[in-house]
Amino acid sequence: MFGLTPYGKKNALVGKFEDPFKLDNFFENIFNDQLPFYSSNQLKVDISENEKEYVIEAELPGYRKEEISIDLDEDRLTIAAEKNQETEEKGEHYLRRERRFGSLTRSFLVRNINKQAVGAKYENGVLTVVLPKMEPEAKKGTKIEID
Template sequence: MFGMVPFSKRFGNPVRRDDFFGIDRFFDEFFNDPFFARWGSPFKADIRETDKEWIIDAELPGVDKNNINIEVDDGYLTISVEQNEEINEERENYVRRERSYGSFRRSFFLNNVKEDDIKAVYKNGILTITLPKAKPDNKRKIQIDVQN
């Protein structure tokens, strides 16, 4: 289905309401700047399901394996990355020093997963996490009567 976008008529031409105020466009352009794209935005992840497991493929290009932390806590799997990069270069007539720091994290809700059997592999910038399925809890369906 297509998205509904509110429009208003200004000077005989349809104009989006957010274009009139400009604040939405300002924030979109600000946070889509390449500066934020490198460190500020969460990474992309694909989730696949098979009969026996769920598989998360997270794109983490250029990340050192030692900077990746994966933990399960209270039913949530959290992937976090902390990068700290420093370049010191000295040559005749100039000195170059650059530093950058960034961290980001993403969490996924787990349901019916064997938490002790979760495995992770990092290869060619892709973190693959395998989550074996557990047998679903035997939840029963009950009807609740509404009282007057």
Template sequence: MSGRRNPFKEIEEMMNRMSRQLEGSMGGEGMAQFGGGGASIDVADRGDEFVVTADLPGYQKEDIDLTLQGDRLSIRAERERETEQTDEGEGRYIRKERRHESVNRTVTIPEEVDEENVSADYRNGVLTVTLPKRSASEGDGHRIDIS
């Protein structure tokens, strides 16, 4: 079964390519100009684990939602910022701006991971997710007796 094509994976790869092209054509800003988009992500294979690093500057740990579903790691972050300038004499608004910002990225992990031992750390605007690989002996398979 592993030799079969997965059309959903091909569609996801095509969407990722289109997203990168859009970001490139907009001077690297991409969808972030429109209040949503992607974060810069690195995925490293360290032998016995995968390490995913995402740049999320300006977000708080509480703003980030991280989920692992099967072979897909989803990173979502949202924040709202409000800027206010007032006339100190009368206290009325001269300018008040509100902005909603979000990023959303999904990464396909190429091998099965040990979901129970996944860990994440967020420091100085960088999210690091460590996903230990599942060994063959930890799989869901079982021995089949031949009669």
């Protein structure tokens, strides 16, 4: 069976709090950066399945293909994106310089997939990763002789 299970810091927190919307817990979680609901800086994905494959679609608007990496290490698929942007603007009486850095990472536990046939494409801000299922091994019956 295929276990497509996301894991990470923010996902581990869901269900951690008795009542995350109680006022005391809510503010404590905000100041500890542990919100129990979806954070805006988390990589958002859609996961679907058909008879032959699993498909992960990750939203990565504004990233270039070169800024995205996909690693498959044993049963762990990791999608990561990193952006480092610097802007400098000069005028007669001013200088403006801004720097932005951001990264997104999401990992999934993947089992029973054909690792050699995994494919990915990036188009219009959406990364699509296709994970073909392993062909089930034909079970050979054992003939039992009757004495």
